Amino acid sequence: MSTQPTPLSRRRFVGAAGLVAGSMITRPLFGQNAPSNKLNVALIGVWGRGLAHYDSISEENVVALCDINEARFPDALKRFPNATTYIDWRKCLDHKGLDAVVVCTPDHTHAFIANWALKRNLHCYCEKPLAITVNEARTVRATWETKKTKLATQVGMQRHANPNFNRVRELIRDGAIGELKAAYAWGNRQIPKPGYFPEEGQPPAGFHYDLWLGPSPFHPYNPAYFSGGAGANCLSWNMFWDFGAGQIGDMGSHTMDLLWNAVDGGLPTSAEAKGDAYNSDVTPVKCESHFELPANDWRGPISVAWYQGGAMPSSPKPQIDLTKIGHGAMFKGTKGFLIADFDSRLILPYGNDADMSYYKPRKKEDMLPDIGHFQKQWFDACRDPSKPTACNFGYSADMIEMMLLGLVAYRTGKKIQYDGKTGTSPDTPEANAFMKKEYRDGWNIDG
Numbered sequence: 001m002s003t004q005p006t007p008l009s010r011r012r013f014v015g016a017a018g019l020v021a022g023s024m025i026t027r028p029l030f031g032q033n034a035p036s037n038k039l040n041v042a043l044i045g046v047w048g049r050g051l052a053h054y055d056s057i058s059e060e061n062v063v064a065l066c067d068i069n070e071a072r073f074p075d076a077l078k079r080f081p082n083a084t085t086y087i088d089w090r091k092c093l094d095h096k097g098l099d100a101v102v103v104c105t106p107d108h109t110h111a112f113i114a115n116w117a118l119k120r121n122l123h124c125y126c127e128k129p130l131a132i133t134v135n136e137a138r139t140v141r142a143t144w145e146t147k148k149t150k151l152a153t154q155v156g157m158q159r160h161a162n163p164n165f166n167r168v169r170e171l172i173r174d175g176a177i178g179e180l181k182a183a184y185a186w187g188n189r190q191i192p193k194p195g196y197f198p199e200e201g202q203p204p205a206g207f208h209y210d211l212w213l214g215p216s217p218f219h220p221y222n223p224a225y226f227s228g229g230a231g232a233n234c235l236s237w238n239m240f241w242d243f244g245a246g247q248i249g250d251m252g253s254h255t256m257d258l259l260w261n262a263v264d265g266g267l268p269t270s271a272e273a274k275g276d277a278y279n280s281d282v283t284p285v286k287c288e289s290h291f292e293l294p295a296n297d298w299r300g301p302i303s304v305a306w307y308q309g310g311a312m313p314s315s316p317k318p319q320i321d322l323t324k325i326g327h328g329a330m331f332k333g334t335k336g337f338l339i340a341d342f343d344s345r346l347i348l349p350y351g352n353d354a355d356m357s358y359y360k361p362r363k364k365e366d367m368l369p370d371i372g373h374f375q376k377q378w379f380d381a382c383r384d385p386s387k388p389t390a391c392n393f394g395y396s397a398d399m400i401e402m403m404l405l406g407l408v409a410y411r412t413g414k415k416i417q418y419d420g421k422t423g424t425s426p427d428t429p430e431a432n433a434f435m436k437k438e439y440r441d442g443w444n445i446d447g
Contacts, residue, residue, distance in 0.1 A: 039123075039382055040097050042066060044089045045104030046076040046112060048230050049127050053102050054079055056375040060100075066092040070206030093120055100152075103127060106237065107244040109214045114393070116447035118143045118151060123382040125375065126157035129249035134404050135436035139445055141397035149165035152381035154389045155396035157257045158374040159342050166368035168329075168340050172262045173298065176347055178335030180299045185259045185329040186307035186322070187205050187251045191239055195281035197222035197349045215423070215443035216242040239283050242437075244285030244307050247308040248403045251327055255411050256306060257391070259329040259341060260399045264296050265304065267420030268402050273310065273410035279374050285309035289406025306406060310353050316348055335359075404405050408434040 030210035041057050042064035045049055050067075065073065066089050073085050086092040089109070093101065093116055101121035103113045111131040117124040118140070131137035144153060147436030159165075172180060203209040209221050219242065229238045236253050238244030259265075268291035275287025295301045298393040307313060313330060316337045317320045322328065331338040335358060336349035348358055362407075371377055371390050381387040409416050416428040425431040439445070 006444070018103050022236060029114065032281065039099040039379065040095075040100055042092050042095060042101045043076075043080075043104065044092060044101060045127075047072045048104060050076075050102075050104035050228055052374065053104065053125075056373070056379070057102060060379065064095045064098065065091050068208040068211040069204075070208075071204070088211055090116070093117060093122065098122060100124070100379075106212065107132050107234070108212075108216045108242060109247050110139050112215055112443070112445050112447075114153075115140050115143050115445055118147050118153075118393075119447045121147070121151065123152045123385075124377070125156065125378050126393075128253035128396075129245060129400050129402055129403075130155050131400055131404065132245045132249060133435060133437050134401055134408060134423060136445065137397045137401040137404060140303055140393055141401075142193075143417060144393035144397070147395065148392070152378055152385050152387075152389055153393040154374070154378035155391040155393065157254055159254050160257055160261065161371040161374040161377075161392045162342050163370055164340065165258060165341050166370070168258065168294075168338065168345050169262045170362060171335075171338055171345070171347065172331055174335075174359065174362055175335075176356070177331060177333030177338050177349075178334050178358070180302055180331060182303045182305075182332040183259050183263050183305075183329065184305045184307065184313040184324075184332075185252075185255045186246055186312055186327070187255050188310070188323070188326045189247055189251055190285050190309045191235055192285050193239055193282045194363045195279065196225045196242075197239060200224070213440070215445070217438065219273040219326060239285075240281060241283060244283070245404060245407065247285075247287075247406065248283075248306070248402075252306065252308065252403060253400065254342070254404060255327045255329065256399055258342065259304065259331075261390075262329075262331065263293070263302060263304070264298070265293050265398065265402065267398055268297065268304070268405060268414060268418055269420075270417050271402075271405045271409040272415035273406045275309075275410055278411065279409075283407065283440045285320060286311050286411060287406075287410060289403070289409065291402055291406070292401075304402070320348070343365075378403075 039060045040063045040239050041060045043057060044066040046067045060082050066086040068087055070394050101117045103110060103126040107129055110126050113128045114124050130140060200222045200380055204222050225237045238250055239246045266405045270292045273287060273289040276284040288311040289306045291304045293302050293304055312322055325341050328341045338345060338347050355379050377388050381389050405418060411434045412431045414428055416425040416431045419426055
């Protein structure tokens with residue numbers, strides 16, 4: 001099948017004196033919203049999560065739309081009538097004059113598109129998870145390290161903009177529970193599947209299934225992979241090893257972010273996990289992973305754990321039912337516990353006579369400022385890469401690498417030591433095979 005741009009529309013030419021193809025005007029020439037000050041943006045994946053970006057990208061020049069399902073183009077073109085359409089993201093990334101790309105494709109292509117985009121000097125917003133293997137996370141981070149002062153990146157963990165993330169971080173850093181010793185996060189979603197779906201039917205006209213598979217090993221078409229609605233179709237395929245990382249890549253990315261933001265985590269030195277019996281097709285539903293994180297500049301070494309699918313940490317008190325929190329985090333310190341979800345938190349000091357006299361809240365003027373609009377934060381950084389983004393590819397790659405290492409430990413059935421410098425396990429060589437995966441011929445993550 002052709003992977004050339006489809007002829008449904010053409011991009012609008014935006015003229016400006018001295019504008020060179022591929023460059024980006026970083027200051028307004030005729031006001032903040034002048035065409036010459038807008039970014040040339042490509043949206044890859046125009047349905048599903050792509051729909052959530054329509055409003056934010058509409059303030060820029062949307063010059064390219066990419067989707068493997070041509071049936072999605074008519075509605076997208078109603079909103080962005082001057083965009084060129086593509087069915088192959090590899091062609092889309094070479095669109096002349098492109099500045100930035102928003103990636104809303106299936107999980108198994110995220111690291112590929114993100115890495116290719118960076119190598120083409122494109123600002124990149126990528127929906128979570130950033131990767132589905134340890135090696136993918138490391139590959140994207142390594143490229144980002146060479147580009148981080150020039151390119152803006154953001155992973156779509158948009159709950160990070162909730163003010164509660166900052167409040168939890170402040171309480172932990174300011175000693176509300178004493179010296180931090182351990183942290184736990186969990187999610188309750190359960191979507192069991194026996195295995196890959198059998199071959200059934202044929203892809204509809206204009207549905208480029210081979211491009212949907214992309215780098216993953218071939219699996220025959222079945223409409224069950226695409227049976228969900230716009231906000232939930234990922235739940236039809238993300239639990240399969242070749243298409244996602246199950247709950248780790250799904251709500252796990254959001255929930256661990258609540259913990260990760262507070263502990264300033266780095267790569268772990270060990271991992272161990274247990275859960276459902278291993279299924280070579282499907283990631284586990286019930287599973288728990290445990291990690292050891294080294295000390296940083298404000299705390300000592302800590303243990304971090306992730307629980308999913310019914311596995312849960314122990315509650316600090318019988319009166320507190322943690323299962324009532326579908327997706328949450330808990331922090332253990334020398335003075336007590338902090339329990340949180342995305343929007344609220346509670347502190348549980350040790351002892352019946354605990355008075356928290358040791359804790360001095362920071363002044364209001366010293367509180368961390370709100371992030372504001374999560375996508376806009378990225379657009380602002382695209383114009384000025386010296387501005388920070390909350391979930392850049394360094395922060396997010398470290399977090400997902402740790403989470404994915406839990407799946408490696410789960411597959412080995414052992415506690416493994418981990419060397420974050422090399423991305424290998426020095427004591428469990430069989431684990432190294434699970435750090436990566438085989439890709440189909442013709443698909444190269446290095447771009």
